[in-house]
Amino acid sequence: MRLTNRSVEVNRKPMTFLESIYLWNIMKGMGITISHLFKRKATIKYPEQKRSFSKVFRGLHVLNRDAEGRENCTACGLCAVACPAEAITMEGAERLPGEEHLYREEKYAAKYEINMLRCIFCGLCEEACPKDAIYLSQTFAPANYGRKGFIYKKEDLLIPHPVNEPEAYQKALGEKASH
Amino acid sequence: MAEEIKKEAPANFKVTIDNITIEVAPGTTILNAARQIGGDVTPPAMCYYSKLQGSGGKCRTCLVEVAAGSTADPRPMPKLVASCRTNVMDGMIVKNITSDRVQDARAGVVEFLLLNHPLDCPICDQAGECHLQDLGYEHGKEGTRYEFKRRTFEKEDIGPYIQLHMTRCILCYRCTYVADQLTNNRVHGILDRGDHAEISTYISKAIDNDFSGNMIDVCPVGALTDKTFRFKNRVWFTKPMDAHRDCDKCCGKVTLWQRGDDVLRVTARKDEGGEVQSYEGKPGWICNTCRFDTKNTSDWVIEGPTKINRHSVISQGHYVGLVKPKETIAEVMGGRDPKLLMDIHSVSGVNSVEIAALPGPATSKNFIPESKQE
Numbered sequence: 001m002r003l004t005n006r007s008v009e010v011n012r013k014p015m016t017f018l019e020s021i022y023l024w025n026i027m028k029g030m031g032i033t034i035s036h037l038f039k040r041k042a043t044i045k046y047p048e049q050k051r052s053f054s055k056v057f058r059g060l061h062v063l064n065r066d067a068e069g070r071e072n073c074t075a076c077g078l079c080a081v082a083c084p085a086e087a088i089t090m091e092g093a094e095r096l097p098g099e100e101h102l103y104r105e106e107k108y109a110a111k112y113e114i115n116m117l118r119c120i121f122c123g124l125c126e127e128a129c130p131k132d133a134i135y136l137s138q139t140f141a142p143a144n145y146g147r148k149g150f151i152y153k154k155e156d157l158l159i160p161h162p163v164n165e166p167e168a169y170q171k172a173l174g175e176k177a178s179h
Numbered sequence: 180m181a182e183e184i185k186k187e188a189p190a191n192f193k194v195t196i197d198n199i200t201i202e203v204a205p206g207t208t209i210l211n212a213a214r215q216i217g218g219d220v221t222p223p224a225m226c227y228y229s230k231l232q233g234s235g236g237k238c239r240t241c242l243v244e245v246a247a248g249s250t251a252d253p254r255p256m257p258k259l260v261a262s263c264r265t266n267v268m269d270g271m272i273v274k275n276i277t278s279d280r281v282q283d284a285r286a287g288v289v290e291f292l293l294l295n296h297p298l299d300c301p302i303c304d305q306a307g308e309c310h311l312q313d314l315g316y317e318h319g320k321e322g323t324r325y326e327f328k329r330r331t332f333e334k335e336d337i338g339p340y341i342q343l344h345m346t347r348c349i350l351c352y353r354c355t356y357v358a359d360q361l362t363n364n365r366v367h368g369i370l371d372r373g374d375h376a377e378i379s380t381y382i383s384k385a386i387d388n389d390f391s392g393n394m395i396d397v398c399p400v401g402a403l404t405d406k407t408f409r410f411k412n413r414v415w416f417t418k419p420m421d422a423h424r425d426c427d428k429c430c431g432k433v434t435l436w437q438r439g440d441d442v443l444r445v446t447a448r449k450d451e452g453g454e455v456q457s458y459e460g461k462p463g464w465i466c467n468t469c470r471f472d473t474k475n476t477s478d479w480v481i482e483g484p485t486k487i488n489r490h491s492v493i494s495q496g497h498y499v500g501l502v503k504p505k506e507t508i509a510e511v512m513g514g515r516d517p518k519l520l521m522d523i524h525s526v527s528g529v530n531s532v533e534i535a536a537l538p539g540p541a542t543s544k545n546f547i548p549e550s551k552q553e
Contacts, residue, residue: 076301077413081495089529092410094540107302107410110546111529130301147521153528 072133079125209262226351227263235263305401307414362388418498441535
């Protein structure tokens with residue numbers, strides 16, 4: 001029974017001598033290969049050239065700071081409870097007097113870790129965050145030789161200080177700064 | 180005169196709440212009658228606490244509409260009434276969730292309660308089990324329209340066990356009733372009036388009564404929280420376990436809030452209404468020794484996981500029927516050690532500090548950066 005009219009019955013006749021030397025088929029194949037020399041390349045020279053990401057691209061996580069450079073995260077745990085891969089762990093601590101320039105609220109994340117081996121880059125942590133503290137940037141996690149390098153700690157995730165290192169901060173903001 | 184009325188009154192009053200009729204004893208409040216029906220019919224209550232005499236009548240969240248006063252006088256009550264302070268009459272018809280007026284007024288009350296509330300739920304240890312949070316979300320008032328400066332207070336230390344956050348307080352007075360009725364000498368109360376009213380201990384005198392910790396359980400918001408649990412973990416990452424111990428001061432029946440095998444917090448057991456559970460008619464208040472000083476799993480006989488409403492965020496932890504996974508590597512590898520195993524504990528910085536063992540919240544003094552350790 002034929003479901004569509006597009007199917008072609010396989011030709012099971014023995015090949016003639018001309019067919020068995022494959023000359024015509026090789027030329028046909030080479031023709032396709034050579035024609036690609038004149039087409040636009042599908043690849044780019046990666047480290048020198050980079051593709052621009054979509055505006056909604058969900059890449060490596062960044063822990064945000066406010067304009068004065070204080071950490072936004074209050075270790076509320078909503079990102080961790082929203083995370084379907086259970087990649088986020090944290091430990092909260094109380095801000096001591098004199099640390100007001102470091103942390104925005106009276107509670108902060110003393111430890112904050114994302115296991116990039118588990119992370120599926122779904123962006124639910126960004127959606128859950130009530131403090132605008134975590135967002136997914138437009139880069140991806142760099143490759144590493146060992147699995148140990150994929151446990152990202154707070155130092156790896158924090159955005160550079162906007163007052164002390166303004167250039168690095170602008171670079172980290174990337175294309176998100178413009179919109 | 181009074182005796183005559185008593186004689187005439189029927190043994191039980193019939194009251195209809197949201198089209199559900201129930202017979203209750205005379206002298207029952209509308210709120211308690213609704214609680215006997217249970218379910219959605221029960222009005223929320225932020226200040227009324229059935230185990231504390233004299234509580235109620237302050238927050239106005241339990242407002243209901245009385246469509247007919249009684250069989251003898253079936254006129255409706257002109258204004259919405261506070262159900263915790265209004266007794267039922269025979270033949271009374273009450274509307275709670277069936278009345279748009281009540282829902283509208285209650286949403287207004289919630290907004291008023293949230294006027295000065297800092298909405299710092301991401302920081303607050305009560306988040307996840309906060310009645311005000313539930314109430315706000317139930318009425319779609321989780322945001323705020325208030326644009327002015329909120330009332331703030333000087334931070335005050337009221338002792339080593341209890342953390343006071345006056346900005347979060349809704350002045351329900353429950354904690355003062357606890358101090359009055361459970362402990363022999365009340366050292367805290369409400370100072371000043373109106374917008375300046377605040378809970379405080381007189382001249383910052385520390386609260387060290389034996390049952391003072393129950394203030395934490397009765398507080399409907401995060402104004403009074405457990406200092407020994409402060410910032411240690413979020414409620415929904417801990418697993419509640421029913422446990423008991425022999426205590427000469429209290430009933431000893433508690434809920435342990437555990438993380439792994441660590442006991443992070445001890446509270447009294449709560450019933451469906453969020454109040455402390457009663458045993459043989461007596462409220463199961465727990466003493467400060469049980470609450471603050473016995474935080475080893477070995478101190479307790481664990482009965483099993485606490486039943487938590489599945490709609491609560493606490494049930495996100497999936498702690499019921501938890502089985503510790505068996506280490507299978509040795510079995511699979513035939514006794515050899517795997518060559519390329521990554522032990523997460525050797526990489527991760529979390530759990531490097533014994534947070535559960537700290538008497539108070541962790542601070543930067545506990546977390547010394549790795550660069551300075553070496």
